[in-house]
Structure formats: C-alpha cells, structure tokens
Amino acid sequence: MASRPSTQRRRASVQFGSRTDIGCVREHNEDSLVVAPPLYAVADGMGGHAAGEVASEIAVRTLAANAPDHADTKALGDAVIRANYDVINAAQEKGRTGMGTTITAAVLDGPRLAIAQVGDSRAYLLHQGVMQQITRDHSLMADLLEAGEITQEEARVHPQRSVITRALGSDPGMQPDLYEINVSAGDRLLLCSDGLTTMLEDDEIERLLNRTRNPQRAASILVNEAISAGGHDNVTVVVVDVEGNAVAQEKKARRHGRLWAVAISLALIAVVCGIVGGVYNYSQGLAYLKAENGYVAVYRGVEGEVFGRSLSSLDHVTDVSVDDLTPHTAERLKNGVITKESLQAANDVVEQYRQQISEEQSQDTSASDDSSSSSSTTSSGKASSGSAKASGKTSSEDSSS
Numbered sequence: 001m002a003s004r005p006s007t008q009r010r011r012a013s014v015q016f017g018s019r020t021d022i023g024c025v026r027e028h029n030e031d032s033l034v035v036a037p038p039l040y041a042v043a044d045g046m047g048g049h050a051a052g053e054v055a056s057e058i059a060v061r062t063l064a065a066n067a068p069d070h071a072d073t074k075a076l077g078d079a080v081i082r083a084n085y086d087v088i089n090a091a092q093e094k095g096r097t098g099m100g101t102t103i104t105a106a107v108l109d110g111p112r113l114a115i116a117q118v119g120d121s122r123a124y125l126l127h128q129g130v131m132q133q134i135t136r137d138h139s140l141m142a143d144l145l146e147a148g149e150i151t152q153e154e155a156r157v158h159p160q161r162s163v164i165t166r167a168l169g170s171d172p173g174m175q176p177d178l179y180e181i182n183v184s185a186g187d188r189l190l191l192c193s194d195g196l197t198t199m200l201e202d203d204e205i206e207r208l209l210n211r212t213r214n215p216q217r218a219a220s221i222l223v224n225e226a227i228s229a230g231g232h233d234n235v236t237v238v239v240v241d242v243e244g245n246a247v248a249q250e251k252k253a254r255r256h257g258r259l260w261a262v263a264i265s266l267a268l269i270a271v272v273c274g275i276v277g278g279v280y281n282y283s284q285g286l287a288y289l290k291a292e293n294g295y296v297a298v299y300r301g302v303e304g305e306v307f308g309r310s311l312s313s314l315d316h317v318t319d320v321s322v323d324d325l326t327p328h329t330a331e332r333l334k335n336g337v338i339t340k341e342s343l344q345a346a347n348d349v350v351e352q353y354r355q356q357i358s359e360e361q362s363q364d365t366s367a368s369d370d371s372s373s374s375s376s377t378t379s380s381g382k383a384s385s386g387s388a389k390a391s392g393k394t395s396s397e398d399s400s401s
C-alpha cells in the first residue's frame with residue numbers, strides 16, 4: 001500500500017511523479033512509497049499474510065518522521081536504522097517473525113543527492129540520456145553476478161531470484177548502504193521496487209524514461225509496462241526530475257539579470273541627471289541678447305530647453321532699440337541671439353550699443369548744424385524718434401521688473 005505522509009514539504013521547483021500497483025499475481029500490495037520533497041522512498045515489504053504491507057508502511061512512516069531536510073547522508077542512514085528498529089519491534093509485538101521490508105530512500109537537495117538503501121529496491125540516475133544504477137542490490141542474485149557465477153539472463157529466471165540478503169526487520173545491527181552524489185539540471189532520479197526491474201530490462205526502462213517528459217506520466221508508463229510484461233509482483237515507481245532545479249536556477253539568473261538591469265538603469269539615469277545638471281548649471285552662467293518687441297533684451301542662460309525645462313530666463317529689456325543698431329547687428333538679434341559668456345559681458349555689449357547710438361546721434365547733430373535749414377527737418381525727425389524709444393524703455397523696464 002502506498003504511503004503519502006501528510007507532513008509533505010513540497011518544493012515548487014522539483015518535479016516528480018509516482019505510482020504503485022498490486023500487479024497481476026499478488027493478493028496485496030506490500031510496497032509503500034514516500035514523496036515528500038526533498039525526501040523520496042520506496043519500500044518493498046515481505047512476510048506473507050499482509051505482514052509485508054505492515055512492515056513497509058512502518059518503515060516509510062518512521063523514515064519520513066526522521067529523515068533530514070537536506071542531503072545529509074549520515075542523517076538519512078540514521079533514519080533508516082531507526083525504521084529498522086521500529087519494524088523489528090512491530091514484528092515482535094505482533095508475533096510476525098520474518099516480517100521485513102527493503103527500503104531505498106533519497107534526499108534531493110539542489111545538486112546534492114543522498115541515498116540510503118537496504119534490500120533490492122533500486123535507485124537509478126538518468127544523466128544526459130544514459131541510465132545508471134546507483135544502488136547495489138542486497139540479494140543472492142547480485143552476489144552470484146558479482147562472483148561471475150551466473151549471467152544477467154540466468155539471474156532473471158533463477159528460482160532464488162527473490163532472495164535478499166539484507167532487509168529491515170530482523171537484524172538490529174543492520175547498516176544501510178549510503179551514497180552521496182552530485183546531480184545536474186536535466187537529470188532524472190528513478191526509485192523502484194523489484195516489481196519493475198524483474199519485469200523490464202534496464203535498456204527498456206532507460207528508453208521509456210527518455211521518451212516521456214512528464215515525470216508523473218513516466219512513472220505511470222513504467223508501471224503499465226511492468227504489468228503488461230506479466231506484473232508478477234507489486235510494482236512501485238518514483239520519478240524525480242532535477243529539471244526543477246534548472247528552472248529555479250534559471251529564475252535566479254533572470255532575477256539577478258533584472259536586478260543588474262535596474263542597477264544599470266539607475267546608474268545611467270544618475271549619469272544623465274549629472275550631465276544634465278552640469279549642463280544646466282554651466283548654462284546659467286551664460287547670457288544672451290535677443291530682440292524683444294523691437295528692443296534689445298538680456299537673458300540669463302542659453303536659449304532652449306532640456307526635458308521640458310527652459311535653460312534661460314529674462315533678465316531685463318533695455319532701452320536700446322534694435323532699429324538704431326547697425327543693420328548687421330539688428331538682423332542677428334531679430335533672427336537669432338547673440339550669446340555672451342556672462343551676464344556682465346551681455347550688459348557691456350548693451351552699453352556699447354548705447355555708446356554707438358549716442359555717437360551716431362552726435363555726428364548727426366553736428367552734420368545738422370553744418371547743413372542747410374531745409375535738411376534739419378530730417379535730423380529732427382530722427383531725434384524725435386529716439387526720444388519716443390526712450391519713453392518706450394521706461395515702460396519696458398517697468399513691465400520686466
């Protein structure tokens with residue numbers, strides 16, 4: 001019977017699937033499993049009269065209650081040893097001598113995989129499409145194979161193929177085999193009872209694992225295939241993808257990328273603001289002259305704007321009429337600006353304009369004194385015009401103050 005403890009510590013980044021089935025021959029399903037990320041386990045009970053069912057369930061419950069939440073191999077082994085004690089005690093209390101179970105337990109914590117194993121349930125790792133058995137069976141067949149006394153084909157049909165040499169439930173001094181390995185993004189962990197491996201050869205299991213992307217679907221297909229092949233035993237499968245870790249790493253990388261993008265953007269904004277601020281501060285030391293309603297006006301800054309902010313402000317409108325200036329200067333002021341390096345320099349230029357106008361008027365007056373009375377009307381007309389503009393100056397200064 002499958003066991004799924006309520007105290008599951010699911011990690012969203014891990015993808016897994018599982019399935020257990022009674023098979024086609026047995027009256028009970030004596031297998032149990034745990035899927036409580038980062039802990040995964042398969043246990044295959046034995047003992048007859050449902051004793052195996054009890055043994056495997058006690059084992060996985062004790063395991064789930066005591067297993068570490070990170071890939072601590074020793075702590076995982078200690079949890080299996082404690083499960084052994086509990087199965088032994090239960091067997092004694094219930095008078096079920098011979099009750100026992102295998103157990104293959106795994107803790108997958110990031111790139112680290114810890115495994116504790118007793119019996120002939122197995123752990124495989126599919127890495128870059130190639131499946132390798134991580135655990136070594138504690139079985140008579142494994143001993144004979146290692147001794148070179150039988151072949152794989154002979155082991156598959158050997159009359160003692162179900163004899164295991166180590167299990168939980170009998171020896172208080174039992175020690176699990178421990179494995180600690182590194183796994184990579186894209187790897188796939190398979191835990192299974194012998195109901196799978198006695199029905200399907202490793203090559204077929206590898207092919208099915210490679211063919212099926214979804215881990216839950218992979219677990220179901222493996223069980224279905226074992227049943228289709230005869231289903232002589234209970235069959236239990238847990239498939240765990242390390243792809244979830246890849247997704248987590250991808251998200252982490254994207255998150256770091258976003259943080260860098262934000263940091264770079266803020267730095268660029270700071271640089272741009274610094275440049276704009278510097279330009280603005282520099283521009284405010286400059287000044288320019290421009291025609292304003294026919295008179296020369298003095299502005300602080302430079303003409304134009306940045307991000308909607310004007311870089312200049314009117315300082316004052318002078319009494320200097322643009323039309324009294326030389327044609328060339330008047331044209332420049334009407335069609336553009338005359339930029340100076342400071343407000344003082346701009347005011348100096350205005351003063352020069354006044355002097356030029358004054359000198360010109362003095363020359364005109366002298367010329368008028370020397371000329372005939374018929375021509376004085378013209379000089380008088382111009383002086384009168386200058387006076388009118390002087391009146392305009394007072395008005396302009398009032399309006400600009």
Ligand code: MG
Pocket residue numbers: 044193194195233234
């Ligand atoms: Mg079995």
